[in-house]
Amino acid sequence: MEKTARTYRFVSKQVMRARGGHILVLLMSLVLFPVDLFGRQTTNLEQFQRCAEVVADTLFARTGDPDQLCVRIVSHQADWILDQACNDVAALRTLSLVQCQAPYTNELLIAITDIGVRYVELEDADFYWREVTLGVSASVPVIDASAQKRSRVTERFGYALNDTVDASSIAEIESPGYDFTVGTTIRLNRSSFWKSVAEPAIVIGTSVVMVILLFTARSQ
Structure with missing residues (x-):
């Protein structure tokens, strides 16, 4: 999947309601259980991957599932998460992803605009309220079914996962190699x-x- 040169970050925090539906049922089961089957607290990186799958599914649904679609992601430290999510969701939708070529009428262009983790202190000092947020701005190719005409719309979409985490597990759930996984703590x-x-x-x-x-x- 192609990537352009690095671009802006933190442009918008506008959040739209998700409209995709192919994998959301599966994702809900994951969202509701922040601790895995082995009792391990999910990492911030894993939470971002879940957010990316919801974002990808929503944007794919907006295109109307064309026969072929190319996806281009603006360069970002976390672009690989979206790249992986787009491939996984495309496979679930049996959607063919192709190389982007002129005139780019079937190109879905995505830029990460908001990404981060917040820990909010609770009355019980042993736990934090965790919020993992991923926001994107996308240029989406859409097809007018009645006129059989292609057009383009700009979508801003954000998704957040919230849960509680053990304060003593912060060092384990962050990935220092990726700055966006290191959270900001909000104190009471x-x-x-x-x-x-x-x-x-x-x-x-x-x-x-x-x-x-x-x-x-x-x-x-």
């Missing part, structure tokens, strides 16, 4: 929670106790 603002909720509650509780003691003393 515990001091803000103390000032806005806990501290006022204690003050109010103390005031109530003082009032009760005052009335008790007067009654005696």
Whole structure:
């Protein structure tokens, strides 16, 4: 599959609803179980591969499954994940992928625009909420079935997988050789929670106790 020169990153975070359906049932079974059959936490790279399969399936569905389709992916550190996903999904759809040649009327051009991992701190400090996101912008060849005419549309599509991970497993689920698998940690603002909720509650509780003691003393 061909790749062009490196291009922009983090262009858009617009998310569309997935419209592909051939492999989504299979993927849902994988998404719902972030721990594999051997009890191992899925890695961030594996989560990205699952996201890429959903993205590829959705974009292929948008083309209307032509007899032949060529896929070109803009150069990116994670382009190989999309390349692999496109080949796997094309095989499931029994879709023939061919080399891209002029005039490129059957070319599906894909650029990764958003990719990353976030860990959100939970009240239970032993776990994080993990969010793995993959977003793309694509130039999609479509066929007007009524007019039998080819045209092109630009699609922006994003997909995210969320689950909880053991805080002690972070080093195991990241792949340092791929920067995009290293997550950013979002910490809870515990001091803000103390000032806005806990501290006022204690003050109010103390005031109530003082009032009760005052009335008790007067009654005696």
